[in-house]
Amino acid sequence: MAYKTHIQFSTRQFFHEVGGIAKFTGRFFKYIFRYRFEGREFINQCYKVGYQSLLLIGITALILGLVLTIQIRPIVAGLGAESWMPNLVFISIVTELGPVMFALIFAGKVGSGIGAELSSMRVSDQIDAMEVSATKPFNFLVVSRVSATTVMLPLLIFFGDFLAFMGSFIGLKAYTGISFQLFYTRAFSEFFFRDISPATIKSIFFGFFIGLISCYMGYNSGRGTEGVGKAANAAVVASSLVIFLLDLLAVQLADLLINFPRG
Amino acid sequence: MDKERILHINNLHKSFDDKEVIKGISLSLYSGENLVVLGKSGAGKSVVMKCIVRLMDLDDGDISVFGTDVVNCGEVELNHVRNRIGYLFQEGAMYDSMTVSENLLFPAKRNPKLRKLSDSELEDMVSYNLESVGLEDARDLWPAELSGGMKKRAGLARTLMLSPEMIIYDEPTTGLDPFTGESILELIMEVKEKYKTSSIIITHDIKCAKRTSDRMLIMNDGKIISEGTFNVLKASKDENVKLFFK
Numbered sequence: 090m091a092y093k094t095h096i097q098f099s100t101r102q103f104f105h106e107v108g109g110i111a112k113f114t115g116r117f118f119k120y121i122f123r124y125r126f127e128g129r130e131f132i133n134q135c136y137k138v139g140y141q142s143l144l145l146i147g148i149t150a151l152i153l154g155l156v157l158t159i160q161i162r163p164i165v166a167g168l169g170a171e172s173w174m175p176n177l178v179f180i181s182i183v184t185e186l187g188p189v190m191f192a193l194i195f196a197g198k199v200g201s202g203i204g205a206e207l208s209s210m211r212v213s214d215q216i217d218a219m220e221v222s223a224t225k226p227f228n229f230l231v232v233s234r235v236s237a238t239t240v241m242l243p244l245l246i247f248f249g250d251f252l253a254f255m256g257s258f259i260g261l262k263a264y265t266g267i268s269f270q271l272f273y274t275r276a277f278s279e280f281f282f283r284d285i286s287p288a289t290i291k292s293i294f295f296g297f298f299i300g301l302i303s304c305y306m307g308y309n310s311g312r313g314t315e316g317v318g319k320a321a322n323a324a325v326v327a328s329s330l331v332i333f334l335l336d337l338l339a340v341q342l343a344d345l346l347i348n349f350p351r352g
Numbered sequence: 353m354d355k356e357r358i359l360h361i362n363n364l365h366k367s368f369d370d371k372e373v374i375k376g377i378s379l380s381l382y383s384g385e386n387l388v389v390l391g392k393s394g395a396g397k398s399v400v401m402k403c404i405v406r407l408m409d410l411d412d413g414d415i416s417v418f419g420t421d422v423v424n425c426g427e428v429e430l431n432h433v434r435n436r437i438g439y440l441f442q443e444g445a446m447y448d449s450m451t452v453s454e455n456l457l458f459p460a461k462r463n464p465k466l467r468k469l470s471d472s473e474l475e476d477m478v479s480y481n482l483e484s485v486g487l488e489d490a491r492d493l494w495p496a497e498l499s500g501g502m503k504k505r506a507g508l509a510r511t512l513m514l515s516p517e518m519i520i521y522d523e524p525t526t527g528l529d530p531f532t533g534e535s536i537l538e539l540i541m542e543v544k545e546k547y548k549t550s551s552i553i554i555t556h557d558i559k560c561a562k563r564t565s566d567r568m569l570i571m572n573d574g575k576i577i578s579e580g581t582f583n584v585l586k587a588s589k590d591e592n593v594k595l596f597f598k
Contacts (some may be wrong), residue, residue, distance in 0.1 A: 144422060204488050208449070209448075210447075213443060213448075214441040214443065214445040215442065215445050215446070215447050215448070217402075217439075217445065218439065218441055218445035218447075218507075218510075219404070219435075219447075219458075219459075220405075220406065220407060221405045221434055221437065221439040222434065222435075222439075222459040222462075222463075222510075222511075222514060223430075223431035223432075223434040223435050223459075223462075223463070224458065224462040225462070249581050
């Protein structure tokens with residue numbers, strides 16, 4: 090009986106949160122079009138979220154390219170297709186691994202930071218203080234942060250893709266002595282615009298939802314220090330889940346839109 | 353009383369889940385008056401204040417501030433009213449990511465009237481208001497570098513930037529040592545004289561009530577149990593009122 094009650098409560102809570110996020114999204118679009126855009130805060134946030142994740146994404150990307158190449162090479166070489174290695178690794182990173190992995194890192198680093206920051210502002214009455222002085226805290230705190238994550242994540246993913254590409258080259262060079270020119274030519278030999286456009290579009294959505302969900306969790310957090318921890322944690326968990334759901338949706342849509350006309 | 357009534361609350365009710373915390377409160381504030389709302393922690397004082405500026409929605413009742421029905425008005429009218437009210441939070445609520453002077457400039461640069469002023473005029477206002485609260489040397493400090501009393505002073509200076517006609521002080525002396533608490537009370541009286549503001553001061557500190565009140569209300573368990581001047585209430589025979597003066 091207790092389990093049943095718990096499941097009922099959790100289900101109700103889940104739909105309550107989904108409804109809350111939907112309302113929060115509506116409020117975001119209302120504010121972004123109706124009120125003066127906080128340009129200076131947007132640039133400040135772009136710098137903060139970009140700078141915060143640059144090193145982490147850079148290191149991860151380099152290792153990702155390197156490890157992927159080292160692990161796949163023996164299998165591909167066994168099949169006699171070693172010349173396809175650069176293309177295989179590059180396409181898998183650009184279309185799938187890069188956006189998802191870098192978005193997850195971004196959610197962990199930036200999402201938790203936003204959740205904790207807004208939540209501690211809520212706890213210490215800073216958001217209420219902005220509200221009572223009619224300064225529209227939603228515009229200053231939420232719109233600027235969500236816009237910044239939406240713009241910065243795709244750029245960070247491009248940066249990560251480039252470093253993963255270099256990591257892959259280093260890995261292959263160590264084993265086969267391939268020249269950079271040959272690696273570059275092979276990597277881009279079967280690489281088309283249609284490979285990068287769905288990845289870019291989904292990374293924009295990843296950035297938007299990471300920012301939005303993290304802001305929602307922080308802005309509507311519970312009181313007390315416990316609320317701060319919960320908000321940071323919930324921001325990462327919910328953002329990660331949404332990344333995978335969006336990825337699943339994006340794969341299906343890209344398959345429909347790009348591959349369908351070609352049969 | 354022939355003074356203008358600037359705030360009127362009529363039969364305010366507010367519940368959280370099944371618990372009714374405000375049980376039909378009515379009160380008024382007149383221009384130039386310091387009204388102290390005295391009550392124990394959990395009596396519902398802060399809830400009433402948050403309903404006045406609509407940080408919380410009430411369940412039932414009417415609230416009129418400067419003649420505007422804040423319960424049913426739109427966002428524009430509400431912001432217009434909020435621009436005329438200052439709210440000093442318990443811990444000062446300074447924005448952590450900004451220095452003291454940036455904290456003061458933040459609401460000013462977003463205020464419809466003040467944002468027309470030049471940067472140097474706004475800087476002069478910052479200096480004037482910091483000087484008024486005795487923090488002229490703290491303009492470049494971060495909130496984390498301020499003591500509890502300094503945070504409250506800085507919070508008050510930020511409130512004064514918008515030249516409010518009415519200020520709500522939420523527990524102004526809580527968490528401060530007696531000397532710092534005394535200096536905050538002095539400051540409240542100075543602000544009243546210098547800026548000609550009306551104030552609501554919510555507190556459980558009887559010393560604060562004595563120093564700052566023109567009139568007092570005593571709240572207990574979500575209701576107002578007594579009203580009058582400090583001396584009238586002190587002489588009350590009501591056991592619940594007597595408890596506060598022991």
